[in-house]
């Protein structure tokens with residue numbers, strides 16, 4: 447039984463006073479921290495005053511789309527989808543998807559993400575296998591757009607069913623969700639079928655919703671209802687439901703979400719870049735909606751850094767409301783860690799409490815962005831000033847995946863080369 451222990455470290459997590467001392471893990475679980483003894487036989491690491499932090503949890507993304515980073519910047523969402531993304535996605539094959547996925551996995555690990563949610567229409571099984579192999583945690587969904595023949599749409603549900611059978615619960619690291627793309631790309635009958643599948647299998651239901659005013663306007667025109675009201679009426683709120691975006695919603699929608707424990711993946715950077723709006727993050731918190739943070743894909747962000755996502759999520763509401771107290775660093779950090787993990791069905795991940803899964807980062811605060819150095823300022827430094835390269839090492843389920851910025855389960859140089867080569871064929 448392998449035990450690892452770090453001496454002379456600060457254990458810092460949101461909402462708790464920092465602890466100085468030892469940090470001990472046994473196999474895939476955190477044993478204790480601070481004033482805790484190092485068991486005999488442990489592999490002991492010198493911590494040099496570094497910070498042990500909970501891993502980041504990215505609640506919404508499309509890994510394969512990393513290959514489209516920088517394609518069609520500065521366009522409206524609908525134009526960008528129709529003129530840039532969908533034509534390229536039509537050309538994409540499994541090899542392109544794999545190259546984009548690996549690029550995203552490299553970037554997520556190097557920026558301290560330990561757990562992520564992904565929905566995409568291509569290479570989904572491959573992403574599940576790769577994630578299992580390299581040691582990360584994820585919720586994987588087959589993104590389903592319901593156009594075309596009924597048999598083609600049924601095949602998408604069948605693919606989801608088979609993913610659930612093969613990967614849901616694997617090694618306590620993989621989960622599968624049912625992922626209809628959006629209310630505007632899936633007709634009501636299909637959304638209900640997806641909802642029933644999620645209900646029967648007891649898995650998370652995930653969809654984009656109310657991202658732009660244009661989408662909401664069009665939905666009201668087509669169905670006479672706001673997309674949130676429509677999803678509610680179709681019975682989707684009876685599931686464990688995670689909505690991506692929810693930018694253009696009313697108080698009544700947030701109240702409905704809070705009452706049904708419906709969660710929102712807040713994608714502030716992507717919404718800002720696409721000019722979709724500022725998510726009503728402060729209102730969501732006020733109304734008691736469960737919130738996690740997501741980067742969306744590198745095609746609309748254009749990176750997968752959760753530190754940057756936290757910064758924007760904290761900053762934009764302050765600017766919009768002309769109120770610096772509109773958000774608080776510690777609360778945003780919670781959403782980027784423990785709350786996100788809870789929403790994705792990995793309770794305890796994103797926390798450093800004894801008994802929690804050993805998913806954590808080792809960060810070096812000895813750089814200008816975190817000086818004056820103080821572990822009490824960890825939330826402030828992380829959200830308002832630190833850069834992702836402060837993250838030196840990443841451990842997930844007690845396995846080391848990055849050591850001193852070197853990835854141990856992915857060949858970074860090869861991944862970057864393959865992604866660059868593969869993207870060239872798409873443009």
Ligand SMILES: [Zn+2]
Pocket residue numbers: 506507508654690742743
């Ligand atoms: Zn998305």
